Amino acid sequence: MGSYLNPGNFSFRGSLRSKIYVDKSELIAKTNEALCTEQRYICVSRPRRFGKSMAANMLAAYYDRSENIEELFRNLAISKDSSYKENLNQYDVIKINMQEFLSMSGTMEEMLEMLKKYIVLDFEETYPQVRFRDEKNLIQVMKDVFSYTRCPFVILIDEWDCLFREYKQDREAQKKYLDFLRAWLKDKDYVALAYMTGILPIKKYGSHSALNMFTEYSMTDPGELAEYFGFTEQEVSVLCEKYEMNFEDVKTWYDGYRLIAHRQTGNECYSMYSPKSVVEAMLRHKFGTYWNQTETYEALKIYIQMDMDGLKDSVVRMLAGESVPINIGTFSNDMTTFATKDDVLTLLVHLGYLTYDSVDGTVSIPNKEVSREYVNAISTMNWHGVAESVESSRKLLEALWNMDADAVAEGIEKAHEEISILQYNDENSLSCTIQLAFYFAREYYTIIRELPAGKGFADVCMIPRKKHPDKPAVVVELKWDKSAGGAIEQIKEKQYGDALKEYQGKLLLVGINYNKMTKKHECVIETMQK
Numbered sequence: 001m002g003s004y005l006n007p008g009n010f011s012f013r014g015s016l017r018s019k020i021y022v023d024k025s026e027l028i029a030k031t032n033e034a035l036c037t038e039q040r041y042i043c044v045s046r047p048r049r050f051g052k053s054m055a056a057n058m059l060a061a062y063y064d065r066s067e068n069i070e071e072l073f074r075n076l077a078i079s080k081d082s083s084y085k086e087n088l089n090q091y092d093v094i095k096i097n098m099q100e101f102l103s104m105s106g107t108m109e110e111m112l113e114m115l116k117k118y119i120v121l122d123f124e125e126t127y128p129q130v131r132f133r134d135e136k137n138l139i140q141v142m143k144d145v146f147s148y149t150r151c152p153f154v155i156l157i158d159e160w161d162c163l164f165r166e167y168k169q170d171r172e173a174q175k176k177y178l179d180f181l182r183a184w185l186k187d188k189d190y191v192a193l194a195y196m197t198g199i200l201p202i203k204k205y206g207s208h209s210a211l212n213m214f215t216e217y218s219m220t221d222p223g224e225l226a227e228y229f230g231f232t233e234q235e236v237s238v239l240c241e242k243y244e245m246n247f248e249d250v251k252t253w254y255d256g257y258r259l260i261a262h263r264q265t266g267n268e269c270y271s272m273y274s275p276k277s278v279v280e281a282m283l284r285h286k287f288g289t290y291w292n293q294t295e296t297y298e299a300l301k302i303y304i305q306m307d308m309d310g311l312k313d314s315v316v317r318m319l320a321g322e323s324v325p326i327n328i329g330t331f332s333n334d335m336t337t338f339a340t341k342d343d344v345l346t347l348l349v350h351l352g353y354l355t356y357d358s359v360d361g362t363v364s365i366p367n368k369e370v371s372r373e374y375v376n377a378i379s380t381m382n383w384h385g386v387a388e389s390v391e392s393s394r395k396l397l398e399a400l401w402n403m404d405a406d407a408v409a410e411g412i413e414k415a416h417e418e419i420s421i422l423q424y425n426d427e428n429s430l431s432c433t434i435q436l437a438f439y440f441a442r443e444y445y446t447i448i449r450e451l452p453a454g455k456g457f458a459d460v461c462m463i464p465r466k467k468h469p470d471k472p473a474v475v476v477e478l479k480w481d482k483s484a485g486g487a488i489e490q491i492k493e494k495q496y497g498d499a500l501k502e503y504q505g506k507l508l509l510v511g512i513n514y515n516k517m518t519k520k521h522e523c524v525i526e527t528m529q530k
Contacts, residue, residue, distance in 0.1 A: 022235045022275070025078035027055060027228040028062050032083035034215075035193055041185065043196045043214040045161070047352030049276040049291070050230045052197035056095060056158045059195060063154040064093040091154040091192055092145075094119065099159035108163060108173035112180055139183065142190050152192035155185065161198030168336045174203060178210035186213050200350055201333045219259070219349050220328050220356050226259040226270050231278050233271040243282040248466055252442075253287045254278055256366025257355045267359060274352070277369055289372050297376040300353055304374070305381055308341035316386055316419060318354070319374055320436040321447060323362035368442065385418030386436070393440035400438075400474065400508065400525070409523035412437050412512065416521065430478050430514055431459055444468045463500060472506035473530070479513040484524040487511030504530055 034040050046052060061069050062078075068089055073079050096115070105111035116138040123141055124132070130148045134140045146152060160181075167173050185194045194214075201218045202211050217225045231239075233255070240247040250273075257272040280290040304315050314324045330339055331346040338344050345363050348354040353373070355366040365371050379387045392411060399407035415437035431449065441447060445462035462474035477487035488511040500507070511524045 022231055022239070023076050024055065024228050025058065025062075025073060025076035026081070027225070028059065028078045028087075029081045029083055030225060030228075031059060031193060031195060032081075032087050035087060036083075039215050040192065041194045041211075041214040043160070043198070043202055043211070043216045044225065045198050045201045045216065045218040045350060046229050047219070047274070047350070048199060049274045049352060050272075051275040053097075053158050054275075055228070056156045056195070056197055059154070060093050060095045060156055062088060063091045063193075065089045065091055065151065066093075090151075092149065092151050093154045093156065095156040095158070097158045099162040102162050102166060108167060108170070108177055111163070112177070139188070142188075146190035152190055154193045155191060155195070157194070157196040159198055160196040161200040161203075164200055164203060164334055168334070174334075175205065175210070178203065178205075182210045182213075186211075200335070203333045219257075219352070220346065220358065222259045222261065224261055224263075226261040226268070226272075229259055229270075230257065230272040231275050233273070236273050236278055239278065239282055243285070245282060245285065246467065249287055250278065250281065252465070253281070253368045256364075256370070257352075258357055260358050262358070274369075289369050291369055291373055297373045297380075299351070300348070300373055301377040301381060303344050303348060304377060306338065306344055308338065308344055311341040311344060312383070314341060314345065315374070316383075316436065317432050318363070318365045319371065319378075319386070319390075319439070320432045321364075321449065322432055322435075323357065323360065323364040325361055326356070326363045327361075328356065371442075389415040389418050389436055390439045393436075393438055396437055397441050397444075400510070401472070403508070403525045403527065405523040405525045408510070408525065409512075409521045412521045412523070416514075430480060430512075434460065434476065434478065434512065438462075444471050445474070461500070463503060464505075469505070472508045472527070473500050473503050474508045474510060475500075476510040476512060479511065481516045482513055484511040484513040484522045487513060488524050488526055500530065506530075 031042065034042055044052065044055070061072060070088060073084070073088070078084055096119075098111075098115075101111045101115050105114055116136075120135055120138055120141050123130075123145055124135070127145055127148065130144055132141050132144050142153065163177050164174055185191055196214070201216050201220075202214060215223075217223050219229075222229055233251075236250055236254075237247055239245070240250055254273045254277045255271055257274075259270045259272050261268045261270070277290045281287055304311065317324055324345075326345050327340075327342045328346045328349070331343050335347060338347075345354060346356075349356045349363060353365075353370060354363045356363050365374060375387070375390055378390075381387075392414065396408065396411035396415075399411060412434060416433050419433055419436060435447065435449070438447070441462055445464055445468075448461045448463065449459065459478040460474075460476040462476075464471040464473055475491055477491045479487045488509055491509045491511065507528050507530045509526045509528065513522050514520075515522065
């Protein structure tokens with residue numbers, strides 16, 4: 001039907017023929033459900049690296065009636081769904097990449113005029129027999145076409161929010177853009193389904209949104225679409241077996257996004273992986289940071305250095321492996337309106353730099369790949385103490401392995417002095433400092449805070465990864481204004497070693513105490529065989 005009305009099929013066909021493809025076709029069943037209900041407006045917001053365009057191309061290929069592509073779906077999961085045949089190739093499809101139009105335009109007004117002009121031209125070429133009442137009015141043109149064909153449209157808009165990302169400060173342009181989308185799409189008989197993808201949720205103005213007819217699915221509330229936001233753990237496990245890659249390493253590098261679908265039968269949690277990162281790792285047979293192919297640490301840097309009360313403290317705690325509480329309710333769904341640190345952190349969730357736990361109401365850094373971007377950003381900022389602590393963590397880990405208690409105490413002391421951002425007044429802050437000081441240990445260990453152990457909780461447990469069987473396991477007990485020796489005794493008394501049920505080998509018992517009077521750390525290290 002024309003380059004702007006029907007561009008999706010070939011890219012989807014190419015994806016099916018590529019080396020790595022994960023069957024996400026059951027997403028179609030969800031959009032088919034929307035066709036049969038009042039929920040025929042869907043907006044999906046997720047980070048750029050999570051394959052939004054692929055989903056839009058798949059929907060275009062499935063719904064478009066200008067070409068029979070049943071062979072593409074014959075062996076996919078959707079072919080077994082009851083709604084499959086009913087909607088296959090039954091609609092006129094309009095698929096638009098809004099970023100392309102914005103890139104070719106100088107202003108928002110110019111972008112919309114170009115968009116309307118090109119779509120109308122496609123209609124004129126496709127339906128020369130239709131008499132258009134007003135060729136300059138896109139809405140009227142679409143009404144005329146629908147009146148002639150009696151076939152409603154599936155409208156797919158990719159990168160719908162690009163204007164909000166590039167015209168961040170222009171509120172009037174944003175409002176006019178939303179008004180255009182509402183006038184074009186809302187309550188129109190010619191719309192069978194409107195499906196938009198982007199990074200940001202729909203912008204809020206005042207107490208309501210101009211596009212309040214859309215059902216939204218996002219990184220903070222993925223709803224029933226949670227499993228389609230990226231690659232699931234089961235899918236990644238199959239890929240690792242096929243491409244002979246270590247699944248444990250893939251989890252360390254790319255796992256960590258926890259998307260929760262709240263169902264009547266209970267919550268269902270999905271471990272979500274970025275398709276871009278997983279595909280790159282499989283094809284290259286190498287684990288690394290593939291984030292910078294779509295984003296740079298400069299984008300992250302802009303937000304984490306904002307002068308928001310408690311923001312730096314939260315970022316440092318998350319870099320140390322903690323989760324921090326957040327209120328996502330005040331976020332205005334744009335990239336400029338920040339009233340509190342929670343608004344900044346919520347934006348970072350939508351950008352993919354944080355993961356959100358909707359049950360606990362907390363955010364954290366998801367994985368090693370993203371954590372490295374934080375380190376990259378911080379290394380170019382004035383957070384010198386944090387950056388230096390991360391750099392020094394390699395030597396600190398070696399001191400631990402050598403059972404050099406004085407060097408460990410000295411290293412933690414140095415980290416404490418450098419990380420002045422933290423409010424250092426309890427065991428929780430001490431734990432955060434120690435985890436940041438041992439940042440490099442994540443290369444060799446799975447680090448768990450407050451691991452249930454015997455009669456109590458070990459403050460920090462370091463369990464060697466399977467590929468590093470030569471490294472000792474570590475149990476750390478923290479004390480605040482008591483004694484490091486007492487910490488060691490507590491480890492023995494509460495039988496913390498039994499927590500490592502599957503581990504056999506050398507075990508380091510580490511007691512660390514902070515003396516409030518002298519403001520010094522002391523460390524005692526003992527060893528045992530398990």
